[in-house]
Amino acid sequence: MNAIIVSAFFGVVMMFASWSIKGENKQKNIALVGLILLFVANLAQLNGWYVVDVDAKNMLSFTRFGLYTNALFYLLTFIYIWINGEEISKIGNHAADFYALFFFILCGASILTSFDNLLMLFIGIEILSIPLYILTGSDKKSLFSNEAAIKYFLMGSFSTGILLLGITFIYGATGSFHLMPPDPSMHYEQFMFSGGLILIFAAMNFKVSAAPFHFWTPDVYDGAPTVFTSFMATIAKSAGFIAFINIYLVQYKAFEKTWVIILPFVIVSTLLVGNVTAVFQRSVKRMLTYSSIAQAGFMLFALYGSSNFANEGILLYIVVYSLASIGIFAVLVKMKENSFEAFHGLSKTHPLLAFLTTVFLCSLAGIPITGGFFAKYYMINAVLLAGAGIWLVVVAMIFASISVYYYFKLIQAMYFIPGTPAIGELDKSYTYKLAIIAILILVLGVFPNLLFNYLYF
């Protein structure tokens, strides 16, 4: 509750800051302070201390897992703004507006980690999505950005419609919005209930950009300003995953028969579309958008298990994938163009930056001593423990080795092909900030348990 209140409050503060406080750096610092307060407020709730005691009428329930996930989201956003603050202020005229949008997104994310009612799910998703539509179109003078925003908005509204339809079905079947499996002794419309579950399943797949609902992703991620793509592909998407898990794994686990049949097809087609299409991309940004679809395929594995491996695994995956993506998008932001050619010879002119990019890419590919390895490891373990067919894991690993192809194409461009990189001006401190991300990834790659020590104690 604390987090929802504080994040909404800071959203408003940032809106006022856009005209009352001059200087982009100051605004950025206020946002950072806000995030720290948000983090602290969330921690306070973890320890049973409330800012305002609100009776949510059982519409929200705060679990340790949800609150811990919140904390991770705030940390990731902190890192994101800390690194990208300068770039954010280059877009549009009012950087503080964007910070306000980030806080609203976090507010939506905080609801998504704790909803216990289908209406709250709907509200959470909308609070999360609407700022994303605005962020996509924030580069008002770029046609691509405008196109992406309108596309995203139309498609997003459509999927929200499907979500609402699903919610209505479930309400019709059980007579309640409450997220609780219906009592088998009571009479309820089974067919309608399953239909509702599947409709919500489809809408959630849209939000996490899983195939066959992924079509908006490449255009939207590609059209949006690169800094915001970074945020959308990481934190916003991860919040969708947490909501997904919250509905299906926690609440409707008993009804998994209805959707577990579809799940492998969704996973395999997501991996197929993401990985195979990424191979043929000539723009790094577009390659990364497809790679983000591919990574969603791996994250969907978490829906299989109710074991600790699934819960810990999705958290680890979210953190590691977000860190690596934030890092690599932060490098991409500094390039003058998005093609692979722009990276030629980067290792000669910027050896440290090239090395850091390599760490990020290796982590995305899941190579040991980077966190990405353990993220994939946990997913495999979760799926096998849940008793899913081993064929699924084998197929996923074949796709993982395909993913090496396009990630390493970038490494080849940086290291093995001579040329002059098309890179803009770069502060030393910027590289050092990225180095901190890389160090985090490497630490999680050797000691993944550091992330879970706080989850239960």
Place this chain on the structure above:
Amino acid sequence: MLLSFILIPFVTALFLLFIKNDKAANTIAIVSTLGTLVAALVVGGNGAVDFNAPWIPVLNAQFLLHADGLAKILVLLTAISFPAIIIATSQNQPKQKNIFLSLLLFTQCGLMGVFLSGDALLFYFFWELALIPVYFLSSIWGGEKRIAVTFKFFIYTFLGSLMMLIGIVLVYMHTSDQSFLIQSFAKANLTAGQQVTAFALFFIAFAIKMPIFPLHTWQPDAYEQSPTAVTMVMSAVMVKMGLYGILRWLLPLFPTAFIAHIHVVVILSVIGILYASFIAIRQDDLKRLIAYSSIAHIGLMNAAIFSHLQIGIQGVMVQLFSHGINVLGLWIVADIIEQQTGTRSMQQMGGLAKKQPTLAILLVGFALANIALPLTNAFVGEFLMFNSLFQYNVWLGAAAGVSIILAAIYTLNMVQKVAYGEVSSHINQMQTINKPAQIVLIVLLIIVFVTGIFPQPLFNLTADSLQQIIVK
């Protein structure tokens, strides 16, 4: 003590990144690898030793290093190979030599880890760690087609590794105490079907690494295009990872599935042996010839393991070491010739014996070891391995035995073309060969003959592992 095999190369590799002076970097690398060699010799004398530290408590994974005979003989091979390689190629001047050497030492660190790990997750970790520096080494410093070829090699082996990872998870789930230790893995409750699945998943990784026909296509290209120092590492030590994996993990963990697949694997190996030998005969490129010859030899070792007799496995354990030494010697000679004449085509060579008699003698020495002539080290191992294959199946043994003749054909043909005949214009360019390389070659040749005439120490070293594998 065991930790030093990992720490010495690792720390030196990090340190080398900051040494800009080529000469100094070279000296540091040599001193470091010699230090590792001394440590290997010391450990080799002791019984089985362990090092244990907790690693990831949530998963119950441990940082467990374990050195028994099998591990020791490969650690010894790694420890001998690296200083030999660095000294012999010290006159090659790649750009940014410190980084080159640093990556080479990271590879050594990974290899040592592979051979010493007693924990499956740690084993997987090092398995990959050994691969990644090699990818960069070959892609940056390799030949013309280096990028595509190395990429193929990397993706091939990475796919294999991922399959092994699934296998590791599968076995881990069925261990009674949820642990990655090799002892727990050996006691895992797998049904027959699961054992076959896990066997297949592990075997793919090892088969690609060795490589076994028909998964070998990455190898000749990778050997040809890599810088010679890396080719030496790959063929002398890295291919042993696959064989080691079979002896350490596959055979003890999945005995039932292992026995069920003996025939398939032996037949594939024998096909591979003959296939590689025939191709070797047709090669004109010196490096490719050695590469195919190496595929044939590795195939033989694999066939011998899968013939599943004590005598064969004993032979393989000795041959793991001997093959490394022999092939290293051949590569060093080939490298010297290529560096000084600028060609690898055997047609353009000839008359080495007249121009460079010492080098020619050394070449003949290693060539004889390559065809496993009595008195050379390879004879001991190959004799045991063929013996085992014949006991397993006379026809397959005979088919594999043809490879001895084929090996003689291509090796002696190579010696004839390179060493004898008129002095060709290319060979005529050769200057005096560098002293360090010559010393390394002589030392290696001494090892060839000493272990050939007196192989008992090698048998003694591996006796304890042999007991364990066979008892199992």
